[in-house]
């Protein structure tokens with residue numbers, strides 16, 4: 258609830274003119290719920306700063322909190338401490354990264370001094386409008402606390418009377434409270450998305466400027482600020498995500514005076530000159546329950562509020578990419594579809610290669626017309642076959658891209674984004690998505706395919722970084738997807754970009770699934786999906802059983818490890834099913850059946866990352882929202898240093914309840930597991946307290962294997 262507090266009655270005109278000399282005006286605001294509080298205070302009508310962010314402040318007086326938060330001043334300092342406001346200003350002698358960096362068209366730096374204009378409050382939202390009348394600028398700060406998921410949604414908007422150019426506009430700036438001393442940031446690469454790195458704070462700024470024009474493998478726009486001792490299950494954490502697909506910049510700065518703050522906005526150089534500028538939404542939340550406290554809020558928000566109109570039961574996917582690549586033959590695809598259906602697939606996705614003359618990746622992007630050489634009677638015979646097996650049909654597009662060897666490029670070379678002689682990426686170039694004619698062309702061609710074929714799903718790809726980083730590109734693709742979704746309301750969309758290079762809450766507002774990574778290597782996938790769970794629920798996270806010998810790592814893993822790894826998320830298959838042995842078919846069918854039996858609750862469950870006592874084990878627990886059941890997956894990522902498996906401690910259970918715990922795959926114990934831990938032969942009934950304090954004793958096993966532990970409250 259938003260509780261405004263005014264330490265002095267203000268008349269609107271006084272609010273504009275500021276205080277009389279020597280007079281101090283303080284305004285305060287509180288935005289909070291039963292999980293967190295954010296307290297803002299402003300002095301003398303200037304921009305407000307966060308004076309408290311943490312557990313709910315309950316009965317405390319907000320004004321008293323604001324007053325108590327004031328720092329001392331000593332030698333070598335300005336006489337007044339520059340506020341660390343929601344948009345720190347140079348005009349207040351703030352000496353760190355300012356919230357706005359702008360120039361007029363003569364190139365002169367603009368240093369606004371914003372004064373309060375007005376505010377709008379509703380139950381969970383607060384809009385604060387500030388102006389600098391002399392410069393003709395207005396700054397709007399939008400704050401919202403989401404009612405069920407307790408995420409702050411923060412946006413900044415700048416309006417100018419004259420055209421100006423903006424180098425940097427931060428979403429409302431939040432402090433990293435003083436008791437936090439570390440940050441976890443994200444990097445990565447193709448086939449290794451969501452790499453985390455834990456760094457100590459140090460004086461100066463840590464800047465991540467993603468100028469690729471897309472979210473990118475290497476720059477997931479997230480951050481967790483925490484104390485050294487914080488873990489998945491314990492300690493305090495402040496988590497952030499910038500929901501934007503066009504490239505972001507993050508600045509985490511420790512000022513010379515010791516204060517720390519976090520800024521997110523669009524990447525450098527992506528905002529053009531103009532009169533209005535707006536950031537994307539910065540999501541932020543405080544957790545008193547380790548990283549999981551924040552992760553669960555992000556997961557639930559994506560699942561229940563952000564992703565629109567997902568058909569409830571998530572179908573098992575089959576994707577033909579790693580089976581046939583560009584080599585599309587109708588009869589072969591039909592027989593693959595039949596085998597996939599027999600394994601349990603419910604959606605067949607025809608990947609790259611069906612259009613233009615797309616026999617390899619040098620040609621035809623942009624020519625979204627069915628290739629008559631490969632599909633002489635169109636897609637209908639294949640679709641009819643797929644549907645007769647009871648599967649839905651999905652299809653691959655990469656709308657924003659163009660090859661120079663294409664009819665589209667020959668007709669419209671000027672539609673290319675950037676210089677004609679630029680270096681290509683995967684032999685391809687990007688279209689200028691800010692152009693209406695480009696978007697109309699793409700809309701017409703995609704719509705024609707969707708109108709004339711029974712298609713329920715699009716895999717929407719984006720396989721290169723952009724030559725020019727420009728917000729108009731992401732806005733253009735959002736507009737195109739939104740237009741298609743308004744007409745083809747039943748079509749679900751998967752966001753793919755060479756795997757997981759476009760995963761963010763901006764694209765997830767318009768899509769129902771992400772292709773997390775091009776790596777179907779189960780071991781790599783364990784790591785990637787575990788770290789992605791800091792933000793993503795299982796229901797949107799695609800995970801496929803790949804070929805026996807992984808195409809991106811060359812490794813061979815047992816089908817059990819591959820199948821259970823895919824079963825931890827939205828499951829699918831991507832190998833050529835003709836390569837499977839009889840035993841592999843049996844295992845895959847069994848795990849798929851298990852997934853189908855459990856998906857209804859599992860796709861609605863919270864993924865809780867476990868603090869494994871053994872660094873060789875990556876483990877997570879999917880806890881049903883009603884707390885009645887769970888499944889924990891414990892992957893042995895390498896051989897352990899010690900010989901005895903360390904008990905796996907669970908989390909989030911009802912301490913006083915009794916749970917019946919069983920191993921779903923107890924027959925997978927290898928012959929070298931010679932002892933008799935109880936779970937090898939039967940279920941155990943123990944309290945939640947025991948499971949969380951002592952943990953579960955699991956049988957010994959080989960590396961690259963997984964235990965699947967099911968629990969029910971009795």
Ligand code: GLA
Pocket residue numbers: 578608609653718720753754755756772775
């Ligand atoms: C990208 C995707 C793959 C596949 C290919 C097709 O690499 O990530 O899944 O769709 O493109 O060209």
